[in-house]
Amino acid sequence: MELLQIWVMAFFTLALFSFLYKDNPVYKLAEHIFAGLTAGYQVGLIWDTIILQKLWDPMIGAGQWQLLVPGVLGVFMFARFWPRISWLSRISLAFVMGTTAGVFLVTELHGRVLPQMQWTMLALGGENGFAATILAIIVVIGVISTLIYFYFSKEHTGIFGGAAKVGIWFIMISFGAHFGYTVMGRVSLLIGRVQFLVEDWIGSFSTIF
Amino acid sequence: MEQIDRRWVYLLVGLAVVIPFIIPMKFPVSVSPEAQSFYDAVEALPDSCTVMLVFDYYPSTVAETEPMAVVGARHLFRKHCKIITLTNIPYGAPSMAESVTRRVAAETGKEYGKDFVNLGYKYGYVSVLKGMGQSIESIFPTDNSGTPLSELPMMDSITNYRQISFIFEVADNATADYWISIVNAGYGVPMGVAMTAVMAPKYYAYVGSKQIVGLLGGMKGAAEYEILLGQPDTAFRGMDIQSLVHFLIIAFVIVGNIAFFVGRAQRRKGRAA
Amino acid sequence: MRTAAPVFVAFASGLILVVAFFFNEETTTIGKLSHQLLDWVIIVGGFTLLLGLVSITRVNWAAVKRRSDGWIYKLFTIIAIFVTAIPSVLSPDWSPLFGRARGSIFDWLFNYLQAPMMATMFATLAFYIASAAYRAFRARNAEATILLLTATLVMLWRVPIGEALLNLLPGNIPDLINTYVMNGANLAVQRGIIVGAALGAASMSLRIILGIERTYMGKG
Numbered sequence: 009m010e011l012l013q014i015w016v017m018a019f020f021t022l023a024l025f026s027f028l029y030k031d032n033p034v035y036k037l038a039e040h041i042f043a044g045l046t047a048g049y050q051v052g053l054i055w056d057t058i059i060l061q062k063l064w065d066p067m068i069g070a071g072q073w074q075l076l077v078p079g080v081l082g083v084f085m086f087a088r089f090w091p092r093i094s095w096l097s098r099i100s101l102a103f104v105m106g107t108t109a110g111v112f113l114v115t116e117l118h119g120r121v122l123p124q125m126q127w128t129m130l131a132l133g134g135e136n137g138f139a140a141t142i143l144a145i146i147v148v149i150g151v152i153s154t155l156i157y158f159y160f161s162k163e164h165t166g167i168f169g170g171a172a173k174v175g176i177w178f179i180m181i182s183f184g185a186h187f188g189y190t191v192m193g194r195v196s197l198l199i200g201r202v203q204f205l206v207e208d209w210i211g212s213f214s215t216i217f
Numbered sequence: 218m219e220q221i222d223r224r225w226v227y228l229l230v231g232l233a234v235v236i237p238f239i240i241p242m243k244f245p246v247s248v249s250p251e252a253q254s255f256y257d258a259v260e261a262l263p264d265s266c267t268v269m270l271v272f273d274y275y276p277s278t279v280a281e282t283e284p285m286a287v288v289g290a291r292h293l294f295r296k297h298c299k300i301i302t303l304t305n306i307p308y309g310a311p312s313m314a315e316s317v318t319r320r321v322a323a324e325t326g327k328e329y330g331k332d333f334v335n336l337g338y339k340y341g342y343v344s345v346l347k348g349m350g351q352s353i354e355s356i357f358p359t360d361n362s363g364t365p366l367s368e369l370p371m372m373d374s375i376t377n378y379r380q381i382s383f384i385f386e387v388a389d390n391a392t393a394d395y396w397i398s399i400v401n402a403g404y405g406v407p408m409g410v411a412m413t414a415v416m417a418p419k420y421y422a423y424v425g426s427k428q429i430v431g432l433l434g435g436m437k438g439a440a441e442y443e444i445l446l447g448q449p450d451t452a453f454r455g456m457d458i459q460s461l462v463h464f465l466i467i468a469f470v471i472v473g474n475i476a477f478f479v480g481r482a483q484r485r486k487g488r489a490a
Numbered sequence: 491m492r493t494a495a496p497v498f499v500a501f502a503s504g505l506i507l508v509v510a511f512f513f514n515e516e517t518t519t520i521g522k523l524s525h526q527l528l529d530w531v532i533i534v535g536g537f538t539l540l541l542g543l544v545s546i547t548r549v550n551w552a553a554v555k556r557r558s559d560g561w562i563y564k565l566f567t568i569i570a571i572f573v574t575a576i577p578s579v580l581s582p583d584w585s586p587l588f589g590r591a592r593g594s595i596f597d598w599l600f601n602y603l604q605a606p607m608m609a610t611m612f613a614t615l616a617f618y619i620a621s622a623a624y625r626a627f628r629a630r631n632a633e634a635t636i637l638l639l640t641a642t643l644v645m646l647w648r649v650p651i652g653e654a655l656l657n658l659l660p661g662n663i664p665d666l667i668n669t670y671v672m673n674g675a676n677l678a679v680q681r682g683i684i685v686g687a688a689l690g691a692a693s694m695s696l697r698i699i700l701g702i703e704r705t706y707m708g709k710g
Contacts (some may be wrong), residue, residue: 017606024610028227028617040563042607044570045599046308047546050539051571052578052596053307056589057338058536061359062529078530082537086544098496098707100534104341105706106500107531109695110507110524111343111399116695118511119398119428120688124681127426143674147425150678151685158686175682180633182679184640185671186418189434191619191641192648193281193414195234195462196436198616199455200280201609202234226624227617234616244650249668276605277612307539308608312600315592340535344528351515351525356532362591377516398688414648421672422680437648460651462616467642469624474638477628 011212018209021201150178226469233465237457246456251424252441255409255431256292259383264297266382267375271396272304272314274389278413282387283317284439284452285411289385290321292446299371300333301381303357305342305392311335311361330369337361342392346399350378384408388416397428411438497701503527504699547571574599643667 023038063079066072081103087096128151131144156168157175164172262268270289274282293300302318304310314335322333329335336357339345348356353375354366366372374380384406386396393410401408407430410420414435423429433442436459439452507524515521550564578596582589590596629635646652647667656663697703 013602016602020603020607021610024607025614028614029224036560036563037566038607040567041570042604042611043546044567045574045604045607047543047567048571048574048578049309049596049600049604050307050543051575052590053311053338054340054536054539055579056363058340058533061363062339062533062536066358074526075530075533078533081530081534085534085537085541088541089544095492095496098492099499100537101706102496102500103503104531104534104538105698106503107507107527108341108343109500109698110504110510111347111528112691113504113508113695113699114511115395115398115403116688116692119402120394121685121692123402123426123428124422124685124688128681131425143669146670146674147678147681150675151682154679154682155686158682176633177636178675178679180636181640181671181675182418184637185644185676186415187637187641188644188648189414189417191463191466191623191645192435192437192459193278194612194616194619195459196281196414196455197278197609198230198234198280198462198613199436199458201606201613202238202458203280203451203455204606206235206238221624223621223625226621230617230620242651244654246650247653247664275608276600277608279605279609280613309600309605312590312597339532340539341528341532344531344535348525348528348532351521355525355529418672418676419680419684421677422684425673425677425681435648456650460649462620463645463649463652466620466623467645469620470627470638470642473624473627474629 011215014208014212018205021205021209025201149174154178229465230462233461234458237461241454242457242460244457244460246437246440246444246453248441248444249434249438251421251431252433252438252445253431254424255411255433256442256445258407258409258430259289259292259296259385262296262298262382265299267299267301267371267380268293268383268385269301269303269381270314270318271384271386271388272302272310272317273306273392273396274310274313274387274413275306276309276313278389279313280455281413281436281439282389282411283313284436284450285433285442286313286317286387287321287450288439288442288446288448289387289411290318291324291448292442293385294321294325294327294332295446297332298382301336301353301371301375302333303336303345304338305345306390307338307340311337315361330364331371334366334369334371335361342395343399346395347403350400350404352377378404378406381406385411387411389413390416393420397423401428409433411442414438493704493707496707497704501699501701504695508699543571543575640671644671 020038020041023034026032027035063075063082067075067079081100084096084100087093128148131147132141153171153175155175156171157164157179162168270286270293272286290300300318302314304314314337318333318335319329322329327333336353337360339356345356354372357366359365360369378400384396384400386393386408388410389412393412393416396408396410400406409430409432410423411433412420412435414437417432417434417438420429420432420434424432433439436452436455440449440456443449443453506520506527510518510520510524513521515525547568550567553564554561554568574596577588577594578590580588582591582594586593587595627638627641629638643656643663644667646656647664653664656667694703698706
């Protein structure tokens with residue numbers, strides 16, 4: 009990696025880490041530049057991959073004039089900036105929401121609810137031995153008690169409340185596992201940055217000094 | 218003790234991360250059954266088949282996810298599989314897919330357009346995932362750099378998911394769920410998910426329901442796959458640091474709790490007096 | 491018209507996609523129509539991302555014009571937007587610095603500024619989680635103790651030294667954690683959450699298609 013690039017990266021990395029000590033102008037500068045770069049990145053990507061490749065080229069180059077429909081719906085989005093015609097943007101939003109809802113309505117049931125419930129029950133078959141059956145029973149109790157815990161339309165009292173209590177214990181085990189994994193994930197990200205600072209940036213000192 | 222300045226905690230974490238760079242320990246990494254089954258499923262793919270290697274991650278998580286993308290590309294290229302890369306993430310993922318595959322391709326002498334293609338990004342994961350079920354070319358008329366798919370020899374025989382043997386998803390967000398519920402459930406393409414550690418607990422449910430062949434969870438998952446490939450790399454080196462910081466955090470939990478209980482006992486004693 | 495048109499559009503587009511699920515999407519008319527709609531969503535959605543960009547520019551520019559608190563930083567945001575955006579939309583035929591290819595300004599800014607900054611933002615979370623472990627992770631009651639013990643065991647199990655330590659104890663603890671914690675209790679809870687969330691998403695989708703759920707339209 010070139011020296012300039014390494015030092016630019018190191019400057020912005022340290023600028024953001026400086027917030028750990030306390031908020032400061034260098035951190036704020038880096039943070040605002042980051043926000044701008046992220047927004048700017050979208051322009052190049054959308055312009056090229058969508059406006060040109062999916063709309064302009066097929067419409068103008070290949071005469072696919074039906075693409076005027078999504079083109080116009082896309083332009084309607086900008087109507088939000090003018091209160092008198094802002095309702096037009098609802099049509100575009102409704103199109104995106106309706107289509108996405110159409111896909112979700114079936115795929116959430118077909119791709120998630122059914123297979124998850126199916127395997128909860130199939131595992132009870134006892135074909136994989138005693139230990140696997142015990143595990144399957146634990147899973148069934150865990151799934152049902154978790155669902156009961158998150159069901160707030162009925163008061164958690166009596167047997168229902170007892171089941172919800174069992175649900176909390178299961179949830180605490182799962183959240184504990186989640187916490188353990190989250191620590192691991194966050195530390196990994198820190199390792200990545202420290203790896204860069206130690207190996208690349210401090211490594212570059214020998215070239216300069 | 219209970220109200221110690223948080224910056225002392227930060228300093229200790231910083232030191233715990235830096236020390237293993239100076240004194241490497243190289244502890245052995247064991248392989249979990251979930252990583253083993255993932256590896257076995259890829260290993261069992263027929264040579265020269267076509268696989269989608271999906272870069273559904275942001276630059277924020279590269280330390281965890283990039284080693285997984287690298288092992289995926291390495292394993293698939295070793296098996297002479299054709300790789301199609303794509304992403305549902307607008308920020309940086311098309312560039313990362315380009316750089317990772319080109320780097321690994323250079324190691325194995327693979328050629329762009331013949332052995333691998335980077336489709337890049339298109340908006341809307343639902344439309345992209347569902348749309349490719351009918352035609353990949355209609356969703357991605359060109360590759361990431363604007364070359365029409367019809368000009369790339371590798372794509373001659375690829376129309377839709379029917380020609381895809383496996384999906385190797387590398388993710389740091391919920392798009393992995395939609396690959397499972399839309400593509401795996403709808404089109405029956407087998408898949409494995411390599412993901413950030415934060416996501417991993419959730420995906421045990423998908424392994425249990427046999428919707429994914431296995432999972433790689435975080436840097437440890439990547440290190441496990443590196444071991445299986447016989448090529449320890451970045452993730453494996455990171456495991457020493459990971460060990461030390463985990464021990465430090467466990468120590469924080471213990472010391473924090475001792476301080477809390479001692480403080481509570483003293484407060485009770487004070488009130489009683 | 492202002493409400494009826496969007497409700498009709500959501501209903502019609504949603505219904506087509508639902509019905510198309512039950513037909514061959516490559517050979518039937520409804521299958522092809524559904525594919526066309528999905529293709530169009532990509533285009534319309536692209537404009538929404540550009541809308542976000544116009545919004546962020548307007549908000550920041552207004553702050554700069556008013557010279558409100560921190561306006562100088564907001565000016566840097568605007569400069570960063572244009573420095574990335576303008577060269578990326580210019581034709582690479584004019585200069586290799588334009589467009590999105592390797593060696594372009596866009597690519598340079600992404601690799602050496604944006605990517606490391608994004609990674610650093612998330613890396614700082616390691617410090618916060620360590621601080622939280624020390625200051626807030628308390629065994630106050632039975633539930634919190636279960637959470638704390640599981641977290642500690644999983645943290646040990648997921649690192650080589652911790653796993654070696656657990657292996658010194660009798661009873662193959664790492665294997666028990668994988669089987670009964672991760673593939674047992676954890677799997678059950680995650681399954682319950684997945685099923686609950688999926689049912690919620692499906693019912694919300696139905697409400698959108700039927701026009702009962704309209705909050706996405708906003709006011710006015």
